[in-house]
Amino acid sequence: MCDRLLLEGHTVVGLDNLLTGSLDNLAHLNSSSSFRFVQHDVNQPLDGFDPGGAADAVLHMASAASPKDYLAHPIETLEVGSVGTRNMLELARAHSARFLITSTSECYGDPLVHPQVETYWGNVNPVGPRSCYDESKRFAEAMTMAYHRTHSVRTNIARIFNTYGPRMQLNDGRVVPAFMDQALRGEPLTVFGDGSQTRSFCYVSDLVDGLYRLMLSEERYPVNLGNPHEMTILDFATHIIRLTNSSSTVVREALPEDDPRQRRPDISKARRVLGWEPVVPLEEGLKHTADFFRRKVSAQEA
Numbered sequence: 001m002c003d004r005l006l007l008e009g010h011t012v013v014g015l016d017n018l019l020t021g022s023l024d025n026l027a028h029l030n031s032s033s034s035f036r037f038v039q040h041d042v043n044q045p046l047d048g049f050d051p052g053g054a055a056d057a058v059l060h061m062a063s064a065a066s067p068k069d070y071l072a073h074p075i076e077t078l079e080v081g082s083v084g085t086r087n088m089l090e091l092a093r094a095h096s097a098r099f100l101i102t103s104t105s106e107c108y109g110d111p112l113v114h115p116q117v118e119t120y121w122g123n124v125n126p127v128g129p130r131s132c133y134d135e136s137k138r139f140a141e142a143m144t145m146a147y148h149r150t151h152s153v154r155t156n157i158a159r160i161f162n163t164y165g166p167r168m169q170l171n172d173g174r175v176v177p178a179f180m181d182q183a184l185r186g187e188p189l190t191v192f193g194d195g196s197q198t199r200s201f202c203y204v205s206d207l208v209d210g211l212y213r214l215m216l217s218e219e220r221y222p223v224n225l226g227n228p229h230e231m232t233i234l235d236f237a238t239h240i241i242r243l244t245n246s247s248s249t250v251v252r253e254a255l256p257e258d259d260p261r262q263r264r265p266d267i268s269k270a271r272r273v274l275g276w277e278p279v280v281p282l283e284e285g286l287k288h289t290a291d292f293f294r295r296k297v298s299a300q301e302a
């Protein structure tokens with residue numbers, strides 16, 4: 001997102017507490033005079049924070065984002081959707097800036113409507129282990145709408161479906177890095193349940209383009225951003241084994257609690273309101289991602 005904003009000629013200040021992020025991902029921006037990094041926990045007050053002039057937009061993308069990370073940090077995850085969202089909304093309000101929040105398809109829980117459309121209110125277990133993430137994002141959406149209605153902040157809500165690409169952490173626990181890591185090391189790929197559960201995978205550049213368009217739009221209600229091409233996890237595992245020329249097999253493990261059975265975004269609204277749809281084919285996106293992970297695995301093994 002930072003790369004895209006800089007490419008569009010904006011000046012960017014990145015705030016991150018590095019809970020799950022890595023400075024390596026920003027190394028290429030070290031010499032950019034239009035980019036500044038501030039290590040900060042957005043759950044803490046921003047008193048005295050000076051973005052270096054008037055801010056035009058606040059993009060609140062901070063959160064533990066993988067099941068492994070939010071299950072390890074449930075309280076911080078609930079805080080970043082609640083306290084963190086409020087702090088970022090206050091920052092936007094103070095600067096009369098636009099505000100965008102990256103919410104999630106997890107707001108739909110284990111959906112009873114398929115594909116998922118924005119008007120579906122979801123089927124979320126509010127007290128299950130994953131609720132720290134799902135309910136944090138649902139609260140964040142509610143807080144965002146409250147700031148829009150009460151303080152007229154120009155808000156946008158993106159409901160992101162599984163997105164992948166270079167710069168993810170190898171051990172992040174999400175399906176693409178997990179499968180890539182295992183395939184590139186020749187280890188068996190871990191498939192939960194019988195692998196018939198479905199997911200849809202969006203390449204990062206497509207997603208960033210959707211977010212950028214949404215940020216410039218006047219749409220206040222949530223917009224799904226994701227790739228509607230749906231496949232079973234078992235098919236996806238086979239695809240990755242083939243693409244990486246790996247000799248890996250597949251092992252099965254028990255399904256995690258509240259794991260959604262089906263996931264596919266209905267992106268009619270994004271097509272209509274933003275003129276957006278994904279353009280990067282899965283094969284191409286996975287190839288870029290595999291190149292990145294291959295370098296990471298080689299560096300670790302060296």
Ligand SMILES: NC(=O)c1ccc[n+]([C@@H]2O[C@H](COP(=O)([O-])OP(=O)(O)OC[C@H]3O[C@@H](n4cnc5c(N)ncnc54)[C@H](O)[C@@H]3O)[C@@H](O)[C@H]2O)c1
Nearest residue numbers: 016017018019020021041042061062063065102160162163
């Ligand atoms: N990638 C996906 O498939 C996906 C799907 C749905 C929603 N999202 C949402 O999109 C956003 C970005 O996700 P990503 O995949 O790029 O994840 P990411 O882990 O690469 O980025 C999230 C960043 O937030 C930072 N962070 C966490 N808590 C923080 C805090 N209290 N203060 C400051 N920084 C904090 C982390 O250190 C990390 O760098 C997240 O809000 C995530 O919930 C992502």
